[in-house]
Amino acid sequence: MTGLSGVGKTSVLQRLENEGYHVVDTDNHGYTKKVTTGEGEEIVWDEEKISHLIERKRHTHLILSGCYSNQGKFYKSFDYVVLLEAALDVMLDRVNQRETNPYGKSPKERKEIIESFTHVLPKLRAGADVVIDTSKVGISDATDCLKSLMILSHQVRI
Template structure:
C-alpha cells in the first residue's frame, strides 16, 4: 500500500510521518535534497519539485507493507496513479499559522512574506489538491486521530492508537 500525504505547511505531515515510522511503517518525507530539488520555471521563479527518477524508483521498488510519502510539490500529480491513496491533510488558516509560529524543527513560515505565501497557497493550491485527493483529513483533530485514519487506509491498525 502506497499513500501520499500532502497538504499545506503546518498541516502535520512531518509529525504524522514520525509517528507512523515509530509504529513500523516505511515513511519518506520528500522535503530533502535526496527527494527534491530547485528548478527555475519559465517565468524565472523558483520551484522545489520532486526528483522524478528518485520518486519513480522509490515507488517501483516498494513491494511490501505500507509506504507513506509526504510532500506538496507541483509535479507530484504525475505520480498519483502509482499511489493507492492521495491524502490531503488540511486545517483552518489560524491553526496552520499557530503551528508554524511555534514549531522549532522547520524555519519556514516565520517571516511575514512566507506567512503571506502560505495563506496565498491555502487559497490557490489547496483547492487543487482537494480536487485530486482520494481522502481529506482535518488535522485540527488530535494527532492520534489523524494517524489512526492514515493507518486505517492501509488496513493496519496499531494497538498503540488511543481513541482521540
C-alpha cells in the first residue's frame, strides 16, 4: 500500500493490525535508509531489509506500506500494489489535524506535499493495480477493499 502523506495509510494499517493482519509501516520500523543522490539526500527503502521481510512473509498475508522512490523495484513481489489517494485540500487538512505524526506541519513540509501531489502521485498511479480515493470513501471501506484483495489473491493461488 502506498500513497502520499495524509491519505490514510496509517489509519488503514492500524485497522488491519487490530483485526490480526500482519502489517508493516516501513516509515516506522527501520526499513529505510538515507542515501546521497545528485540532488542531495533522500530516504529510500533499505532494499536488503525489504527483500528479507518479503521473503520471510512469502506464505502469509503481509501488508507493507510506504512511499519511496525505489519501491517500484519490489512491485513484482506483491500480489497487488494499492494506492491510497485523496484530494490535495483533504490531504493538507488531515496532515494539519493529525496528532500521531508531525510531518507536514511546517511550511517547507507542506510545500513538499504539494510538489509530491503534482510530480509523484502520477508515478504512483501508473504503478498501482488498485487506486482508492479516501476523500470519497472512508477508512472502513478502504480497509474492506484491502481485505477483499487478500481473499482474492488467496483464491488465485489455490
